[in-house]
Amino acid sequence: MISTDPSIWIMAFFTIAITTLAFRDNPAAKFAEHTFLAAQAGNFVVMAWRNINQIGISGLAKGSIIMLIPLLFGVALYTRYSKRYIWVSRYPTALMVGIGTGVTVRGFVEFQFTQQIVDTFKPMNSFNNVFFVVTVVVCLVYFVYSLTPQNPAIAKPLGYISTAGRYLMMMAFGASMANTVITRVGQYAGRIMFLLYDWLGLG
Amino acid sequence: MTSEDNTIWDKLQTIPREVLYLLMIISMIIPLLSPLGLPIPISPQTRTLYDSLDTLQPGDVFVQFVDYSAGSMSFHEPGFIAITYKAVNKGAKLVMLSSSVEGPMMYEIVINKIKPFLDSAGYVYGEDYVYLGYTAGEETALAAIASNIRSVYTTDQYGTPLDDITLMQSVNNHEDFTMLISYTMGSPESFVRQFNTQYGVTTHIHCGEMMTPTILPFWASGQITGLLNGGVGAAEMEVLVGRPGDAVKLTDVYSFSNLIVFAFLIIGNIGFIMKGRMKE
DSSP, rough: OOOOHHHHHHHHHHHHHHHGGGTOOOHHHHHHHHHHHHHHHHHHHHHHHHHIIIIHHHHHHOOOOGGGGHHHHHHHGGGOOOTTTTTHHHHHHHHHHHHHHHHHHHHHHIIIIIHHHHHHHHOSHHHHHHHHHHHHHHHHTOOOOOOOOOOOHHHHHHHHHHHHHHHHHHHHHHHHHHHHHHHHHHHHHHHHHIIIIIIOOOO | OOOGOOOOHHHHHHHHHHHHHHHHHHHHHHHHOOOOOOOOOOOOOHHHHHHHHHTTTTTTTEEEEOOOOGGGHHHHHHHHHHHHHHHHHOOOEEEESSTTTTHHHHHHHHHHHHHHHHHHHTTTTTTTTTEEEEEOOHHHHHHHHOGGGGGGGGGGGTSGGGGGTGGGOOSSSSGGGEEEEEEEEEEEHIOOOIIIIIIIIIIEEEOGGGGGGHHHHHHHHHHSSSEEEHHHHHHHHHHHOOOOOOHHHHHHHHHHHHHHHHHHHHHHHHHHHHHHHHHH
């Protein structure tokens, strides 16, 4: 049975309104788009304020003087809007970039470099492992630009390997693209389920 | 456009996108109204996650990062429900938090859906499960949570100081986490970097399908223990825990709508090849 809950009807309206954008730009789609952005921005401000209040201001109220530093740095970010004092905002920005980089880099080498290289050395005891190692080598050959052998006996097979590397990478990119399509289908299917089951009561 | 550019082969390559969208929507509606019930094979990534959850002991702390947004709710929510069901059946304590701004909204929606189950399992808020809310800072915040959760959270989502929450009295840093999972459409790598690479915490990821090819090498190398691949992974988990739900319905949608995409790929390519032959 069709829902009698007004909030469900509002959600259904916005779902349908934003869907119409796929067919033609129209005022209903624009209204839904702007409402979504406004709600998102509002939520962001509330969450940010809650965070500042919970950690910074309440911490300061409890006597944690050190909380003054991040609070002042936060306020200093707003000097970006003054041509005269814009230099002040560079200090908190530099601090944020510095901390962010430091935190990311500390695990980066092991996480994305050494452990991945170690995992490339697989026992050649299954088709998957052999295919994996061959793919790694062939793709690496594709990226060897500095080596251009003049001897056709070497250059020709190297060219074939390089082409194979390109095709294998294309297969990987194709898989990524297909996964992107399926993700979008999954995301929109959630809205269709809402319309069918929650709004129209067909489930 | 000349008459030479208006052949049947040109038309096959320039089918209006509205037609494709309409057919896609229809292809989603049909399997939702009359499910196909196609079999769902279990992938090794989902199997390792399930097996890892199976090792949870009563009292273990299972940390769940509710980091998805409304956009990916259709597959993250069923995944969250199935995994929580398994963890609760094993008697694990649930510490839930968010590093994405929409997390608290998503938590409120999903917790209302599983509240009857938590109640029936005798789970009490504050003793067996807790939600700490959102914290800003992304990867920096994750690093801080791993080293000292109290440097980031002083209260839970509802304002109760952490020290007054029974469950949180024994949870301070990564040493107290048995395992963790992130339901995310953001950067799953940051969770692995800050918890697994730094401290060796067993880390699971439930991400969108589009991120799986990027994150899969980290599962193959053992840096990620379990990996749920979007809606397909959520459906596999629902099957494994014996509670088929919305994600299982989604897999029918995937199968059906992919047929449309395949058909249009073939049609477009036929047009492209035949047009090329005509020019020759």
